[in-house]
Amino acid sequence: MDLAPYVDRLRRELESAVRLALLDALSDATAETTRDLTPDPVDVRPGPAEGEAGGTARINFRLPTHLKTRAEEAAAREGLSVNTWLVRATAAALEPGARDHPAGRGHHGPQKYTGWVR
Template sequence: MDLTPYVDLLRRDLSSAAEVGGDQGREAARTLLVALEPAARLALMGAVAQAAAEISSELPAGSVEVRLAGRDLDFVVDAPPTVPEPPAAPAPPGPPEEADDGTLARVTLRLPEQVKKRAEDLAGDAGQSLNTWLVNAVRAATTSGGTDSFDPFRDSGRSRRGHSRMNGWL
């Protein structure tokens, strides 16, 4: 970084201010400027070095240094190589399905004839018996949040009897 433009700007401003004092003011300013240039460079270097130190303290890693090269300043930025972030871990698996220990529970299910017929058709399309299809449907509904899509107690908007009405088949 070349400090000369900044020192020259200070010199011009001081010379302009000295014009008010006539010849005597200009001569005093010229003498002062000879001594002022090194002091101005040193003050600017101190400010730049302080800025580099503050930047370094804010960096999570690495640093910024200011080095003197003749009458100029050089910046040295030490930044560690960026390592790509590892991909996010896969979502944890859901709760393990209970082991099939061979015990079965018997359930009686009464369906309207039309619903039973539709269930039989769907089971046949899947190449399964009605019982196997129903077991798989219940298993799917009780794992992976499948029951959230149907709440028999939700208010369908058609009920005028209150919120305790149950929707579904009996």
């Protein structure tokens, strides 16, 4: 029995499998390197609008678990972080006429971006 055709087929299949495994390894290494080079996400935040005070302040905000869950769901629906959603909701509650635009939606006009990128 001539085994040469079987050995040739096995060699071709093995070469293909090795190439695929190496490509997978390189792809994973590339993703890991990219992740290591940019460990922190870039966060671009709008600066204060004309006439508004600048800067931000950090607060500890405690709310019942069921409200936290609802805030997370609402933020996810709008594609926002919970922090951004809460800032917009607070602004909407405090700004005149903002009740027409829940969570600050509908704000139009020039936006100024300030910040830093690492």
